[in-house]
Amino acid sequence: MNIDSWFSRLLGYPRLFLTLVMAVVLTGSVLTWSLPRTGGDDNITVLRFAWWGGAARHQATLKAIALFEERNPGVKVKAEYMGFTGYLERTTTQIAGRAEPDLMQINWAWMAMFSKRGTGFANLDDYAHLIKLKQFDPADVDMGRVNGKLNALTASYTARVMLWNESAYKRLGLPLPKTWDELFATGEAFRKLKGENAYPLDGELYDMILLSQAYVHQKYGTPYIDPAQPRVAMSEAAALEWVRTYKRLIGEHVATPLPLRASLGGAEKPTEQQPDWVVGNWAGNYTWDSLIGLRESTLDKDQKLVLGDFPTLPGAVTSGMFGRPTIMYAVSRHSKHPEMAVRLMDFLLTDPEAGRIMGKTRGIPAVASQRAVLEADKVLPELELRANAQIRAQRQAGRVPMPSPLFEHARMQKFMREVFETVAYGKASDEEAAKRLVDDGNALLHRIK
Incomplete structure (x- = not known):
């Protein structure tokens, strides 16, 4: 079939043609589209997740994302990663234009820049039922609060x-x-x-x-x-x-x-x-x-x-x-799918298998369940474990x-x-x-x- 006859047949199906024309709709910070399939439409939710790091962190995070997608059919995570240089500038521009990713890796100090009154990011207290907060030390949770609102959660300390x-x-x-x-x-x-x-x-x-x-x-x-x-x-x-x-x-x-x-x-x-x-x-x-x-x-x-x-x-x-905090995760207040973004964050921070995949690419995990997996796998160097224990003893x-x-x-x-x-x-x-x-x-x- 040549291209002219294919296009003529395509025009014979106005509903399909309109679906293809409107296939991709970009609204705010979430990309969503519907693809026609035999027997009905499948909705695919695309979440944008941004982080900085080196090659080891990138590779491990991509593997963890693949596992999350496998466990959540219909969800695709668009990875936006880079080195640290330029990341803050890019994030600042995105937030100013209300085009920031759904889930963002941030530095703890950035909350004072982007959320002076606690309203710059989504309030995670509104999604507490989706987060295994009991796995976190209460002091670690409090580190993500601004004016009483839970803006972010820490990956490690x-x-x-x-x-x-x-x-x-x-x-x-x-x-x-x-x-x-x-x-x-x-x-x-x-x-x-x-x-x-x-x-x-x-x-x-x-x-x-x-x-x-x-x-x-x-x-x-x-x-x-x-x-x-x-x-x-x-x-x-x-x-x-x-x-x-x-x-x-x-x-x-x-x-x-x-x-x-x-x-x-x-x-x-x-x-x-x-x-x-x-x-x-x-x-x-x-x-x-x-x-x-x-x-x-x-x-x-x-x-x-x-x-x-x-x-x-x-x-x-x-x-x-x-x-x-070493690194924190925050959810965009403009996200069209905040619940799914929170689920992704919770998975990265608390899921034992996600912890095994990512190892210590973001430091020794703050959550005990992930830390226990790494200790059992003997992937945490002795000197780093001693330092971590010294710090935890001083904090306690x-x-x-x-x-x-x-x-x-x-x-x-x-x-x-x-x-x-x-x-x-x-x-x-x-x-x-x-x-x-x-x-x-x-x-x-x-x-x-």
Whole structure:
């Protein structure tokens, strides 16, 4: 049959022709179409699901999606995935145009950007009957609330831990530091025993900002930003000590200086890509427990990482440990199929087989049922399990207070980095930097909110 005769026959069936013309209708953020079949029409629901990550996360998530589709005939999930670079910009544009995906992977801090009053995403409390919320720790559920509305659920929880290259310390005959005093003393010991290019601790600028804040949080009982309201919680005296603690880490040869890191291929070059880390010249790292695998991946075979004690001042009521959700899922408030989007979210977060497929590509799962599967399959590295247990013990003891999401707001991050860069390069006095952290910090928080 040639194309002309085929088209003529097609025109003889006006109902079929109209169905084909209207086959695809794009409304909001959901793509839905009906295909004529013998014996009736089958409705196919297409959900858009967006996330960022690397190849391992992409492959595992696609396999989990295939299982969800298999269990839910008539549902197709359109995967929209990419690397982290550009993801926030794309999501911002989509939300502004009310064209965001039905289900979105988001950072915890983004709730403060997209849902200031708790109405930026679908309220998951309205779909609680579709979610196995009892499998979550109540504290984890509360991390997704904004103004009392459940905006998102966390896939995992992460916090900062101390990692030490045990082999490097043993070769120098030094004990692993357990207290702040021992940590500061180790800087001069490294310089004396191994030279100017050896440091007991490496970290990017943000790592050292957080470690310095931990010391001040323990001493003064408050973090930089009030967790309950948009204001700087530190006094100017506390902010001054924050600046001076950072300078002490650098000045006493404890941590790699910012100018040095900048000269070695970029100030934000990851620790595992630093040659001095690989061979053990830089022998420690203050980092997220979810990054332990990366830090280990490049070490020479004769180097061994261990989990260290978190240094704590005597009498401190908080550990100062900085923790937050690793990754969260939120449902679009414009979704035409919110219930199915919630079902997909619940499947990814709580289903044991989904957990087995995705492994720890989004961190060690927050839900115990998925974590138990991975532990039984022995796919969780021992060091990561120990770090996870250390963090959970601190949280259960109430020693890891929830930080303000505004602390990781993009504009606040830029501001803090700028202030500490002026300190790192000697372009501001300690007092000037502290005053900026309080006065300019409060002004910025007011503008953000």
